[in-house]
Each structure stands twice: as structure tokens, then as C-alpha cells.
Amino acid sequence: MTAANMLRARVTELADAAVADVLTDLASMTGLAGDHPRGVVVDSPPGAGKSMLVVRAAADLAAAGEPLMVVAQTNGQVDDLVDRLALAAPDLAIGRLSAQDYLPAPAVARHVAVRVARQVGDLAGCPVVVGTAAKWATVGEGQWPWAIVDEAYQMRSDMLLRIASRFRRGLFVGDPGQLDPFSTVEIDRWTGLTWDPMQSAVAVLLRNNPDLPVRRLPVSWRLPSSAAPVVAEAFYPFTGFVAGTVAEQRWMEFSTRVLRTGPVDEAIDMAAASGWALYELPARHTVRTDGEAVAACAKLAERVLQRGVVGHCERTPAGQPLTAGRIAIGTAHRDQAQAIRAQLGPLSAAGVTVDTANRLQGREYDLTIVLHPLSGRRDATAFHLEAGRLCVLTSRHRHACIVVARVGIPELLDAHPSTEPVHINVPAKFPDGWEANQAVMASLVKHRVRAS
Amino acid sequence: MSTLTALARAQAVSRGIAQPVSTVRHVHISDRPLVLVALALAGEANAPLAVMVGDDLRSARLLVVSQPRNRDQRFAFAARLAEVVVGYVDDCRSTVENVPPGAGAEIRERFATAPQIIVPNSAGFGFVRLLGRSTRFRRPSGEYAVDPAVPVLGRWLTFFAERAEIPGSCLLLAATQALALHWASGQSNVEDLNLAALMGWIDPPPGMTGPEAAAAAEDPLTWPPAGPATDPTFDNEVLAPLITACGRPGMSTRPRHTAVSALENALAGQLAPTWRLVWRAVELLRALPPGARVAARWESDKDAFTGYSDYLRDGGTPQPRRDSAVAAARRLNWLERSQASYAAQRALDDPLVLAEYRLTGEAFGGEVTAAEPDRVDASGKRRKLRPLVTVVTGDVLRIEPGTVLVSPSRPAQSARVVSVSAVPDTRAADARAAVVLELSGGMGRALTAVPGSVPQVGERLCYTTLTDSYQPRGSFPDRDDTPWTHGGPPPVYVPTNEDVTEEWS
8 A cells, every 4th residue: 555545545534533522422312312513523634625524414404304404605605505415415305495587507407306496385395494594593483403604713793693493402513723713893892792793603512512522633644744734733732733645746837848947937846746836925014905916817827827837636637738727816906906807808707716815715726826915014903914814815725825925025024013902701712823923934934936 | 094184194294184984974963962971980980070051052961979989979970861851852842754664665754863872982982882881770669769860861861872772873973983984094993992092183273283282192181081081190289189079068058059160160171182183173074065964874873863752752661781692583573784885885985995995806897898788688578677897997806707896986786797717918017807786777778878877988986895785684583582502582672670679890
């Protein structure tokens, strides 16, 4: 047995055991009444098979004769879950609860076992009903024995309050390292209350029910072995996780040869060789839509496509050309994404995704280019230091991640230690954004390429 | 900071005076506001030291606590403040107006005016909130009885402090916030929290530039802090000896009276400059023309005032110490809806505010290049008038087809984006885009539009994604049905003795 196969067997065993634990928890709670724990929380690092778990659990509960509701946060997530669930359990009647103006996505419409309805009453007889949290909040009556809440860390606790009467027990699945939900109003009126509506659903759930079991998925199938330790150390310092693959299983090659190399090609070579690259522009304080950084992001994406990168991984050992649809460019602000899209021109239309961290949550690509949130800034605000933002940006890739930044981020961090007030009765949140930023920069400097 | 505000601040520096960032007034200014400038004792949790309060520049009333650490004196102060504040609130309840009925509703009555308290800065909100918190649970009888006006004052102050959290409400205003909404100074946001410095930029004294006046405002001798925190040098050099003098044991009436007057004079000297500044700020704000939607927001303030007034009259309990899970979620939902509608109203009222959204792609301005005012959509059961207009714009666009837009010049009409395309024939170097819009509403009932209701070719106008349309309230469980995820139903509040024995702070 090769080293890769041995590792594969070991991590598969680890991952399977974690999933089995969750399913055992669910089975043991099913049918019980009274004061037993009324749910399970599952923390899942990026790409650890969260959706697979949701589908497995839903199929298991449905098979055990427990009707259940499945709650996701966006229509895209709901459609995706419905599709996966219908593929995994073709005989299961699935209800897709939708808003008035919803047109079934092709992935949903192709399944005969899926019924789409606006009213939950029209879905009677479906053991599994899937909908967005906002849609579930409009359902005024009925109670399901079980609920599965997907992306529960992205849901605000007031939304959980609105839907919690609809179920008796719940499985809450999500990634604690991603961005916290936010509000358009700034107010500290509820700071410290265990039911603070500005907190995430899981935070409030666990503070009010501290005996709820918390399980963890230990293996990231998405992140390559180059990225898993960096992301785990910076953003999951106490729980950690391992990569499901070894370096030999994931690698990139070029189908063209470069005649004149420049810093852009060097950065791409570096990323192909080590999984990371830090493309450093000269130090400068800039406006938010830094023209040079925007151009660099676009140029990198363009060049990756020109060079005909072929990615090899455990799914496609023979290699698969890296197309525009497998590349994403991540930013902190919408206007930055807008500027990069404009700069990309036809490439953006060809399918390169350019979006903010908030919108990239839960998505997966082969190669990502990240405009560092602190690049060119004079100050490091709580928004730009938020650990979840950098975590989302640096954990979307299966092969490599190229970070574009201006020189001077460690110095900027040193000049702006986090000064957020500490409140009574608010549990300390880990990881600290400042520390996580330092940790990521400390890893990235080893993969530095100077732009000039 | 948005790009436009940054520009306005840079211009303020180069021109040496604050620059307007709005074309209309976005706050309601009452004909008779109650200005309240307060000082608290350093080192104590909101122990009132002195207050200058009144509804006219010339009739300031000074209330002083000669020993702020004395509990009895604090409650005596609260009773005297209640006389002014509750008296002012009661005056606002003297006239009633009829509200025209909404759809199917009956004619309602509400008070024709509402009280408006103006404090110098946002720290003043904290003073009002904490003073309300310290007094609203007290009782006029039994152990630790206080003046009956004290708990009433507490409830009203809490009411004002809670209204101040609602975007767009004007029952409790901070002068610095209201000014910063209309002018950009050449200093930082933190420096703008100092009323004297901000007023220096906006309204420098004759012969001085804005930065000079702001620099002069840093001298605590001429411009004492606007409270509630006091100047530490004043505390040590002036206040401490005077308070000691007032509290010397075994003093006869006459020397005590002299000592108290000395303290009052010193504190009046600290309060008077800020008092005049706040009134000057009120004057400046009042001189601005009000935005079109300011009156409607003030009406909802009057409704809230009438509602709370009725609640108190019917013997309502004081506001709870903390929001329950359901109350907190409901309130957040309410605040978010108010925030969205306030932002939209300001943008629709004020082209300068709308310009901020044009820069971020949430609004655009342009010229109508084509119009089909008589287009009828016959696809549904009924034929509907749905004119098409094409607007060509040079603005940044972040608008997808299908989005519904509103134009400030035709707020009753909604425009759905049919398509967005680049204009190929461009003389200018900058990119231009053509937006095709399908209009509905605001054109009369017939299948031909009322003249002027559809934009004509050549007309310049703006469209924005911000809408001020009614947002439905979120549905929440009843308090008694609070789910297990949020700790279950909370206990019912029963007034206890702890309420009255509670420490002040």
C-alpha cells in the first residue's frame, strides 16, 4: 500500500467515524421525549463533507419514519440540497417549499420525486420538506419531529427564534470559521444576553442549551495538503482538521511553455508548486478600489487561463484543464469586485467568478485569487480584521490560492492591535481576527513574489 | 466614509469651513424643543452633578446637586428635573389632532405635537438612558419612597432614550449627530463628537476660520466639555473644594447658602457655553429647508408619543430592564426596517444623498432617450398599461434585470429593469449604458397615461434601488411560546422590593 493510500484509508476512517457518531446521536434521540438533549451541533471546517452529512442524515431520518424539515439559508443552497438528496434517495418524496416568484432550477426540476409548492399544506405526504429559513418563518403552524439546519452559523439567532417552534429536535450543521451574520443597524442593546439576536443561531442555541452535544468533522476533502494546516492553525486553532489528500494526489501542470517570464508567471509557478503565492505590490496607501491591485488580480486570472493549467486530483488523476468556471477572485468589498469584473471584461463573462467573501461562502473552486482585505489600507478596522472574512477567502480552493497584497500588512497589523471592547457575559470568540491575520501572513511570506 | 463625504471633508480643509453634505434638513426641529445639557460626577456611575435645561435660550433652568454622592440629594434632583421634563411633556399633551383614517380604519386622535429633547452629543443619550434606568423602578410609597414624579420621569427618559435608537426618530436628538448629518467638517469623526469644535467648523466666530475656531475649542477654559463628562482640571481645582465647602458639617444656613451659590456659579460657567452652542445649532438646523419626508417621520414620532402617553395613563409598568428573546428579535426587526426606510427616504429627499448611491452603483442618473408611453401589456388576464423608457447613463451600474427601481421625481411609480446594455456609440471616453425600464403605477387608471406621468425623451432623472415602500413586519412567536433554543418562556415580571432598594448605578 502506498503512503497516499494508507493516508486515504486513515482519513476516510476518521471521517466515517465522525459521521457515524452524528448518525448514532440522531438515532438515539429519535423517539425519546422529555429532557434529553434536543439536538446536535456539527462543526464542519471548509469542504469537510457538510452537505454529504446533511443528505445522509436526512435520508436516515426519513427512512426511520421521522418526517423532517430541512432549512438552508439561500435558494441556491436549498436547490443544491434538494438535488443531492434526490440523487442519494431517488424514492424519497421531497417537498421544495418556495416563494411566490420561484422558478424551479433545472437541478430541481429534473427529479420526479420532488414537488414544488408555495404552501406547506400542499406538500403533505412528503417526509422531507426543504426550504429557506426566510420561507420557513412564514409557516405559522405544524411541528416536525426533526429539523436539519444547514449553514447554521450563517443564520442569525432571531431567524432561529422564528422557526424553532416548527420542530422538536434539530441537527445544526455549519462552519464556525466563516463570516458571522450581520445586521444593518449598530446597537449594543443586547450585548451579553444569551439570546442576543445579533449573534449566530448556533451561538445562542449553545448558550441556552450548554448540554447539547457538539460534534466535529475532522477531514477537509476540499483543501489541499498545502492549505489545510495553514487554515486549521489560523482559523480553527483548538479543533483543527486534516486534509483528505496528500501532495502527490493534487498537482498542477502547464500545457504551454512560457517564453518571457515575469512576476505574474513566477507567482503562478509558485502557486502551482506550493499551493500558495503572495503577489506583493509595492507599499502604498490606496483607495479601496486600488487600480494596480485590481489590475494584478485580473492579470493573474487571465494568465492562468492563457497558460493552460491542468489540474490533477484524486477525482481526475489523468488531469483536467482548469477552465474559467473553476477560478474565483475574492475581495472584501463589493466595489472591488465590481472593479475587477470591469477589468476582466470578456473573461468575467466567460465564467471567472468575482465576488465578495460574503457571497463566496460555501463555494468551491480549483484556484482562487484573493485581494487581501488589508491591502493598501491605512488602518485595520474590525471589518477588515474579521477572521471569518480571511478564512472564507483562503479556504475556497482545491489546488492553489494566490493572494494579492501591498507590502506592509504585518506592519499595519502591528500598528493596529485589536481594540474591540470586552463585554461582560460575552464569551470570548476564537480565533481572534488580528491573530489569525498574523498567522496567515506568517505562512504566506514563504511564498512571496515581488511584483516589481 | 463614502467618497463624497471624503471629498467634502477635503474641501472643508482647503476652504477653511465646513461643507454641506445635504441639500435639505433631514431632522425635524420642534418649534419649542427642550435643550438639556448635563454634567455627571467623575468616577461615579451617572451621578448627576448639574443640568441646564429649558425650552428657550433665555430661560435656562440650572439644577445642581451639591453633594452628588448623597442618595437623597440625587432623588431630590430627579424630582426637580421631573418638574421641568414631565411638565414640558405634559404641555405637549394639551392639543389633540384627528388623523385621517387609513384603509378601513376609524379616525384616530393623537397629540398635535410631541416633545423633543436636544442634548449636545451622543454621550448625552447615555446620560438620559441611565438616569431613566436609575429612576423608573422607584415607588412613591413604602420603603425608600421617592417623590411621585421620579418614576414618571424615569419612564419618560427611558422612552426618549429608546426612541433615539430608532433611525429617523427625532424625539431625542444629539446636536453633534444632527449637525454631522448636514455638514462635513475638516476634522476626523472622533473630533466631530466635540460640539464646540464641530460648531467652530460650521459657524466660526467673525474673523476666524473653521480650523482656527476648532483649535480654540480645545481650550477647556473657554469651551468646557459638553458633558456629561467634566474637565478633570476643573474637577480638581474648582469643583472638589466647592463640594467640600458645601458639605462641611455644623455649618449654619448663611455660609452654606454662600457655598452652594459659589458651586452653582461655577457649574453654570461650565454649562452656559454649551447651552448657547446647542441653541445656535438648533438655529442653524432650523434655517435649512426640511426634506419632503421629514414631516411623515415626525408624525410617527407623534404616534409613538401618544401611544406611550396612553400606556402610562392606563397604569403601564416601567420598561423592563432587559428585552426578552422575543422582544429583542422583534425590536431588531423593527430597527432594521426603520433603518432601510430612513436611508431610502433620505436618498429620495436629497439629491446629494442620492449621489452617494450613484457612486456605489445603487442608483443612476441619466437622460431618457426613448419612450413608449402607450405600451400595453396584454399577456395577463387584464390589459395593463406598462410604458417602456430607455435611460442612458454614464454612472457605474450594479443593477440586474428584474430589479425594481424608483425615481425620486415619481415616487409612486415603480420601474422594473428589463435590460441593461452598453451603448456602442460613445463620443465620450467613459462607458455609458442604456437601461430599459418598464413602468407601472402612478399613471392613472386608464390605458393611456396621465400627461406628464411618463418621463419624456430628453428628460433627465435618477432611479434608485432604494424603496420606501411598506416592509412587512416579521412574524415572531408569542413571549409565552419562546422556544427551547432561546431558553424557553421567560418569567413574568412582578415588581419586587429589590426594585426600590436597588443601587442608583
